[in-house]
Amino acid sequence: MASWRLMAALLLHLLPLAAMAAQDAFVGVNIGTAVTDMPNPTQVVALLKAQQIRHVRLYDADPAMLTALAGTGIRVTVSVPNQQLLAIGQSNATAANWVARNILTHVPATNITAISVGSEVLTIIPNAAPVLVSALQYIHAALTAARLDSRIKVSTAHSSSIILDSFPPSQAFFNRTWDPVMVPLLRFLQSTGSYLMLNVYPYYDYMQSHDAIPLDYALFRPLPPNKEAVDSNTMLHYTNVFDAVVDAAYFAMSYLNFTNIPIVVTESGWPSKGDSTEPDATLDNANTYNSNLIKHVLNNTGTPKHPGVAVSTFIYELYNEDARTGAVSEKNWGLFDANGRPVYVLHLTGSGSMLANDTTNQTFCVAKDGADRKMLQAALDWACGPGKVDCSAMVQGAPCYEPDTVVAHASYAFDAYYYKMGMAEGTCDFKGVATITTTDPSHGSCVFPGSNGSNGTFINGTSLAPSSNSTSSGSSLSFHTGNSISCVTISVVLLLSAVFL
Numbered sequence: 181m182a183s184w185r186l187m188a189a190l191l192l193h194l195l196p197l198a199a200m201a202a203q204d205a206f207v208g209v210n211i212g213t214a215v216t217d218m219p220n221p222t223q224v225v226a227l228l229k230a231q232q233i234r235h236v237r238l239y240d241a242d243p244a245m246l247t248a249l250a251g252t253g254i255r256v257t258v259s260v261p262n263q264q265l266l267a268i269g270q271s272n273a274t275a276a277n278w279v280a281r282n283i284l285t286h287v288p289a290t291n292i293t294a295i296s297v298g299s300e301v302l303t304i305i306p307n308a309a310p311v312l313v314s315a316l317q318y319i320h321a322a323l324t325a326a327r328l329d330s331r332i333k334v335s336t337a338h339s340s341s342i343i344l345d346s347f348p349p350s351q352a353f354f355n356r357t358w359d360p361v362m363v364p365l366l367r368f369l370q371s372t373g374s375y376l377m378l379n380v381y382p383y384y385d386y387m388q389s390h391d392a393i394p395l396d397y398a399l400f401r402p403l404p405p406n407k408e409a410v411d412s413n414t415m416l417h418y419t420n421v422f423d424a425v426v427d428a429a430y431f432a433m434s435y436l437n438f439t440n441i442p443i444v445v446t447e448s449g450w451p452s453k454g455d456s457t458e459p460d461a462t463l464d465n466a467n468t469y470n471s472n473l474i475k476h477v478l479n480n481t482g483t484p485k486h487p488g489v490a491v492s493t494f495i496y497e498l499y500n501e502d503a504r505t506g507a508v509s510e511k512n513w514g515l516f517d518a519n520g521r522p523v524y525v526l527h528l529t530g531s532g533s534m535l536a537n538d539t540t541n542q543t544f545c546v547a548k549d550g551a552d553r554k555m556l557q558a559a560l561d562w563a564c565g566p567g568k569v570d571c572s573a574m575v576q577g578a579p580c581y582e583p584d585t586v587v588a589h590a591s592y593a594f595d596a597y598y599y600k601m602g603m604a605e606g607t608c609d610f611k612g613v614a615t616i617t618t619t620d621p622s623h624g625s626c627v628f629p630g631s632n633g634s635n636g637t638f639i640n641g642t643s644l645a646p647s648s649n650s651t652s653s654g655s656s657l658s659f660h661t662g663n664s665i666s667c668v669t670i671s672v673v674l675l676l677s678a679v680f681l
């Protein structure tokens with residue numbers, strides 16, 4: 181009996197990680213705003229939709245941005261800015277006020293799923309460290325009072341530099357200076373079912389390693405087996421820096437006896453441009469890193485220590501922040517410029533060829549050959565009416581008026597709708613008279629939405645979206661077949677233990 185009870189207790193402890201294993205990992209994007217011509221929130225949200233970006237992290241709780249995100253289904257992690265941390269950590273009333281003003285006014289219309297209380301507090305504003313855990317607790321208490329604590333997780337984003345001796349990962353530990361903060365913090369994350377937020381920058385690890393870390397290892401490029409890093413304590417093989425850092429964090433937590441706290445990577449990326457001291461900040465490397473990172477995360481590969489356990493990741497970052505000070509690379513971490521033009525086109529499909537201008541797999545939605553004219557006309561009318569497509573390009577004198585045929589006009593309207601819906605699956609159908617093509621239907625001055633890759637960093641359109649069929653809410657949890665077996669096993673054992681208790 182006692183052993184069953186123990187086993188049940190142990191299994192309950194394992195559940196959060198098991199739950200992460202059952203869930204698909206997502207890729208989100210950070211939205212920094214140090215941009216000279218910062219697009220307005222409506223434009224930002226239009227870009228997110230066009231690129232099928234379903235998860236974002238903000239560095240504050242900007243009301244205009246949160247309002248623009250309302251009703252989009254996009255999951256939002258908001259932040260308590262560092263400069264507000266001291267006040268919130270010292271007063272539960274201030275914390276309650278912050279939650280009332282920045283959270284309660286926006287949920288449920290805006291799907292806020294997490295609050296990052298401060299950013300890299302231990303390394304950037306160590307003087308606030310003594311109140312960090314109180315700040316999390318006060319914010320959490322305010323959410324609990326509003327019955328939002330199960331929906332909104334509370335955590336704080338750490339720099340991975342608080343992890344020492346991070347290779348081999350099995351020997352990693354948190355800088356002991358911070359044990360008085362980390363232990364209660366991890367206890368808080370555990371008891372509230374939250375996760376460790378970690379910023380992972382293989383770029384800096386590589387830069388600071390003075391060639392000890394091969395570039396390929398930082399970029400997730402395949403290594404010859406004899407070059408793979410092996411942790412001699414665990415015999416686990418590491419094929420990339422990202423996994424090694426995430427595992428170092430798992431080991432550092434388990435060193436403090438916390439073995440069931442999941443990790444979400446709140447920042448990771450690679451700069452596409454640098455000065456002469458930053459020769460590896462290039463378009464190609466940025467493209468390679470982010471393309472491989474996205475594939476790695478969405479594949480639910482997990483890490484060598486926890487294979488199959490989701491490590492959802494927010495790419496740093498959406499826009500190049502040209503107004504940031506410091507090295508040239510600081511201004512060049514973005515996927516897009518302020519006009520929403522991709523800095524480079526990610527390679528998310530197929531062979532992993534390294535063409536920065538690869539638009540070969542760009543897709544468009546057009547009228548099907550030989551489709552019934554009446555049905556095309558009806559679909560065209562629907563798109564320009566209830567479908568709310570902007571059909572002004574097809575009025576007389578406008579660029580897409582010629583050729584004045586139902587087929588040509590329907591094609592334009594279908595494609596505009598397809599892009600308006602973020603190229604989601606099922607949005608190029610129109611009762612069977614539409615079809616997807618890779619041939620750009622633009623002609624003359626009539627530019628079809630999606631043409632020339634200007635809107636198409638994520639060639640495949642669905643790449644950052646959950647691979648499910650739902651287009652708007654995306655609320656269906658998809659289960660990763662590879663892991664569901666272990667979850668089933670656990671619930672069966674739990675059932676058994678319930679019988680025996």
Ligand SMILES: *[C@@H]1O[C@H](CO)[C@@H](O)[C@H](O)[C@H]1NC(C)=O
Pocket residue numbers: 272273276321
């Ligand atoms: C703050 O904490 C005090 C003491 O624990 C409690 O009485 C009070 O209700 C809390 N206030 C808020 C706004 O949560």
Ligand SMILES: *[C@@H]1O[C@H](CO)[C@@H](O)[C@H](O)[C@H]1NC(C)=O
Pocket residue numbers: 302306344355356357358
């Ligand atoms: C640990 O953190 C303290 C406080 O920030 C810092 O002074 C010290 O250099 C860190 N130790 C290492 C080895 O980085």
Ligand SMILES: *[C@@H]1O[C@H](CO)[C@@H](O)[C@H](O)[C@H]1NC(C)=O
Pocket residue numbers: 435436437
């Ligand atoms: C972790 O647990 C072990 C075994 O129970 C114990 O010896 C050790 O002191 C604990 N470490 C911490 C940091 O609590």
Ligand SMILES: *[C@@H]1O[C@H](CO)[C@@H](O)[C@H](O)[C@H]1NC(C)=O
Pocket residue numbers: 475476479480481662
């Ligand atoms: C995807 O995951 C499978 C196992 O789940 C693994 O064998 C494969 O190498 C992974 N692919 C990538 C690109 O990570």
Ligand SMILES: *[C@@H]1O[C@H](CO)[C@@H](O)[C@H](O)[C@H]1NC(C)=O
Pocket residue numbers: 463522523524525536537
């Ligand atoms: C795309 O190609 C053109 C010319 O071939 C080049 O000028 C441009 O810089 C390329 N764009 C990117 C993002 O590499």
Ligand SMILES: *[C@@H]1O[C@H](CO)[C@@H](O)[C@H](O)[C@H]1NC(C)=O
Pocket residue numbers: 528529530531532533538540541
């Ligand atoms: C484009 O798609 C084709 C077929 O779907 C695939 O074979 C090819 O590798 C893709 N090209 C790139 C560059 O991803």
Ligand SMILES: *[C@@H]1O[C@H](CO)[C@@H](O)[C@H](O)[C@H]1NC(C)=O
Pocket residue numbers: 605606649
């Ligand atoms: C999406 O789901 C609906 C109903 O569940 C189904 O009819 C439709 O064929 C699916 N579309 C795609 C593209 O899988």
Ligand SMILES: *[C@@H]1O[C@H](CO)[C@@H](O)[C@H](O)[C@H]1NC(C)=O
Pocket residue numbers: 226230599600627628629630631632634635
């Ligand atoms: C990009 O997308 C926007 C809105 O989705 C659209 O108005 C614009 O025409 C597109 N540009 C190109 C070149 O496709």
Ligand SMILES: *[C@@H]1O[C@H](CO)[C@@H](O)[C@H](O)[C@H]1NC(C)=O
Pocket residue numbers: 627631632
């Ligand atoms: C798209 O690319 C084609 C061929 O590279 C070029 O002729 C055309 O002008 C481009 N269209 C736009 C809108 O940039």
Ligand SMILES: *[C@@H]1O[C@H](CO)[C@@H](O)[C@H](O)[C@H]1NC(C)=O
Pocket residue numbers: 529530541640642643647
């Ligand atoms: C788009 O991505 C999905 C899921 O990753 C994949 O099944 C599909 O083949 C891709 N489509 C193209 C055109 O590459």
Ligand SMILES: *[C@@H]1O[C@H](CO)[C@@H](O)[C@H](O)[C@H]1NC(C)=O
Pocket residue numbers: 253254255291293653654655
């Ligand atoms: C909000 O996000 C959560 C977590 O991803 C999801 O379970 C829920 O369905 C979403 N709600 C809406 C309205 O999109």
